[in-house]
Structure formats: C-alpha cells, structure tokens
Amino acid sequence: METALKVNGLVQTELNLSIEDFQNVTDAYQVVDITTLMPGREGQAITLEGLLALCQPSAEAQFLGLHGTLDDFHASIPLAAVRERGLIQYAKNGQALDVKAGGPFRFLIPDHAACNTDDIDECANVKFLDHIEFTAERGFDNRPEDEDEHAALHAHENTEN
Ligand SMILES: Nc1nc2c(c(=O)[nH]1)N[C@H]1C(S)=C(S)[C@@H](COP(=O)(O)O)O[C@H]1N2
Ligand SMILES: [Mo]
Numbered sequence: 001m002e003t004a005l006k007v008n009g010l011v012q013t014e015l016n017l018s019i020e021d022f023q024n025v026t027d028a029y030q031v032v033d034i035t036t037l038m039p040g041r042e043g044q045a046i047t048l049e050g051l052l053a054l055c056q057p058s059a060e061a062q063f064l065g066l067h068g069t070l071d072d073f074h075a076s077i078p079l080a081a082v083r084e085r086g087l088i089q090y091a092k093n094g095q096a097l098d099v100k101a102g103g104p105f106r107f108l109i110p111d112h113a114a115c116n117t118d119d120i121d122e123c124a125n126v127k128f129l130d131h132i133e134f135t136a137e138r139g140f141d142n143r144p145e146d147e148d149e150h151a152a153l154h155a156h157e158n159t160e161n
Pocket of ligand 2: 115116122123150
C-alpha cells in the first residue's frame with residue numbers, strides 16, 4: 001500500500017508526502033495532540049493550512065477531493081468550509097498511523113456535523129487517505145447518503161475488522 005500522500009489537481013506544486021515530510025512541517029502547522037481540537041481523538045496532525053502553504057492551490061480550486069483508495073471511499077467537500085479547521089493526521093503516539101487506525105493518513109474535521117446532515121459531516125473524516133485533489137467543481141463522492149446506506153457501510157466495516 002502507498003505510504004505517501006499524493007497531492008495534485010489545481011495546485012502550483014504537486015506533492016508526494018511521506019511521514020517524514022509530515023514530521024518536518026514547520027511547528028506553526030503542527031498539531032501535537034489532536035485531543036485539544038477533537039476531544040476523544042489522539043495523535044499528531046498538520047493543519048490543512050499547512051498543506052495549502054506547501055502545495056499552493058490556485059484561486060480556481062474550490063473543492064477538496066479526499067480519496068481513500070484502500071476501500072474505495074471518497075469525499076469532495078468545499079475547500080472554504082474546511083480551510084481553517086481541517087487536519088491531516090499522520091501519526092499516533094509518535095508512530096506512523098496504522099491502517100487499523102485509518103492510516104497511513106486521515107482527514108479530520110473538528111466540529112463536523114453529524115453523518116448525512118451537512119456537507120461537512122463526520123463521514124468526510126476520510127480514512128486510508130492516500131490522495132488529495134484540488135478541483136474547480138465538485139468531484140466524485142460516495143459518502144453514504146442516508147441512514148440505510150450508512151448502516152450498510154458500517155456493517156461492512158465491522159466484517160472487515
Ligand atoms: N476510507 C474510509 N473512510 C471513512 C469511512 C469509510 O468507510 N472508509 N467511513 C466514514 C464514516 S461514514 C464515518 S461516520 C467516519 C467514522 O469514523 P470513526 O470510525 O473514527 O468513528 O469515518 C468516515 N471515513
Ligand atoms: Mo458517517
């Protein structure tokens with residue numbers, strides 16, 4: 001499995017970030033303890049602002065495509081709605097984020113809405129994140145659309161674990 005995060009689309013600089021690259025991101029963009037922003041969650045992250053500083057999306061980039069290839073899960077969300085609070089988790093207890101914990105990378109949104117109630121919902125906390133794509137229009141999104149789809153997805157998750 002890919003252990004780098006590919007970042008492309010409407011950006012000035014395409015990226016392929018390893019865990020070391022995440023660790024080396026300047027302190028201003030580091031979240032050393034995610035619990036402080038999302039009670040109950042542990043680990044280390046960089047802010048989406050930090051990623052934006054590295055890849056420099058163009059003004060046309062309005063949507064953020066979050067891709068989890070491992071289980072073919074994808075979300076496309078308005079960049080403006082998450083640019084000041086989105087996080088990309090890359091470690092837990094200082095170690096690379098295990099696939100069992102949704103690694104190697106995971107998108108996280110503090111103060112997300114409940115599942116299926118809003119664009120910026122809990123479902124957009126994409127696990128197994130291996131690709132972030134900046135687009136002008138909304139892209140592919142297969143988040144569950146209602147409670148039934150949601151229940152089916154979680155039943156599937158449970159049989160895999
Ligand atoms: N790759 C991937 N990410 C995913 C999902 C998934 O099935 N695959 N489920 C989503 C949904 S619907 C929810 S509600 C949250 C659940 O996160 P948790 O397991 O940390 O509670 O993960 C989201 N991220
Ligand atoms: Mo969800």
